[in-house]
Amino acid sequence: MTQVAFISHSDCGRHDTGWNHPEHVGRLRAIPRALRHEPELFESLLHHEGRHATREELLLSHDAAYVDRVAALVAKGGGHLDPDTVVSEGSWDAATAGVGCLLDGVDIAFDGRALRSFSAVRPPGHHAVRDRAMGFCLFGNVAIAAQYAMAQQGCERVLIVDWDVHHGNGTQALVEHDPRIHFVSMHQWPWYPGTGAANDCGPHNTIWNVPMPAGLPAARYVDAFLAAVDAATESFTPDLVLISAGFDSLQGDPLGGFTLTLDDVRTLTRAVVERAERWCGGRVVSALEGGYEPDAVAQAVLVHLAALA
Numbered sequence: 001m002t003q004v005a006f007i008s009h010s011d012c013g014r015h016d017t018g019w020n021h022p023e024h025v026g027r028l029r030a031i032p033r034a035l036r037h038e039p040e041l042f043e044s045l046l047h048h049e050g051r052h053a054t055r056e057e058l059l060l061s062h063d064a065a066y067v068d069r070v071a072a073l074v075a076k077g078g079g080h081l082d083p084d085t086v087v088s089e090g091s092w093d094a095a096t097a098g099v100g101c102l103l104d105g106v107d108i109a110f111d112g113r114a115l116r117s118f119s120a121v122r123p124p125g126h127h128a129v130r131d132r133a134m135g136f137c138l139f140g141n142v143a144i145a146a147q148y149a150m151a152q153q154g155c156e157r158v159l160i161v162d163w164d165v166h167h168g169n170g171t172q173a174l175v176e177h178d179p180r181i182h183f184v185s186m187h188q189w190p191w192y193p194g195t196g197a198a199n200d201c202g203p204h205n206t207i208w209n210v211p212m213p214a215g216l217p218a219a220r221y222v223d224a225f226l227a228a229v230d231a232a233t234e235s236f237t238p239d240l241v242l243i244s245a246g247f248d249s250l251q252g253d254p255l256g257g258f259t260l261t262l263d264d265v266r267t268l269t270r271a272v273v274e275r276a277e278r279w280c281g282g283r284v285v286s287a288l289e290g291g292y293e294p295d296a297v298a299q300a301v302l303v304h305l306a307a308l309a
């Protein structure tokens with residue numbers, strides 16, 4: 001068993017989108033509730049409360065004017081950043097805690113406390129671009145973590161894999177100009193946000209987009225995803241793997257039409273871990289992205305955590 005950290009921050013619950021918004025706080029609350037029913041798994045984890053990312057850390061991926069715009073809207077009490085993306089009084093603390101959890105995940109992976117981690121955070125991050133919020137996302141959690149790993153931990157090559165049902169357009173936009181980062185995104189097509197065509201490989205051919213129709217047998221998604229991961233690492237050995245673990249790719253999610261089961265979550269997680277063992281001693285930093293059926297997300301997180309170990 002490898003030590004796995006479960007990283008969270010109570011401030012992530014303070015991003016108040018309202019109960020009618022699919023990305024509501026109940027998504028996170030379901031996770032510890034489910035974990036309590038798995039005492040063996042619960043006790044095996046290193047429970048870690050993350051920190052807040054600093055403004056400078058947000059600037060690893062975002063424009064200062066955008067970061068200030070988010071802060072100003074939060075200071076005013078909240079409002080809309082885009083038609084889907086709202087902020088409340090607590091959203092600055094939530095979003096910086098979300099990023100900070102991942103940054104701690106990176107540090108923990110390198111200082112020996114836990115080789116692997118999962119950060120149960122919200123708001124999600126993979127749609128946010130340099131100067132704009134989008135698709136429920138404020139800051140590019142995973143993209144910032146990749147830049148941080150290179151700046152703080154001396155990483156030279158980082159692989160990001162994203163199995164959320166939506167294209168990680170923000171992550172792609174934030175990393176495609178940096179050839180030290182390879183990015184694999186599998187997503188439903190055609191679907192929100194409309195980007196991520198197979199022939200969109202980024203300016204340095206470091207992006208592997210895997211658009212897939214809805215409703216296929218689950219094995220087709222698993223095979224396509226892992227084939228892309230292998231293609232992305234053919235002549236590129238990452239020293240850290242980041243997972244954008246969106247569980248809206250599960251069968252029955254209200255915002256997606258993929259058909260993954262808990263078994264597939266286990267298979268995907270193990271396949272990434274096995275490869276990470278070969279590449280970089282097994283360092284994997286995973287974080288929640290989408291997933292809008294809270295109990296299903298929680299069950300998937302339990303399976304994902306167990307498979308990380």
Ligand SMILES: [Zn+2]
Pocket residue numbers: 164165166246248289290291
């Ligand atoms: Zn999604």
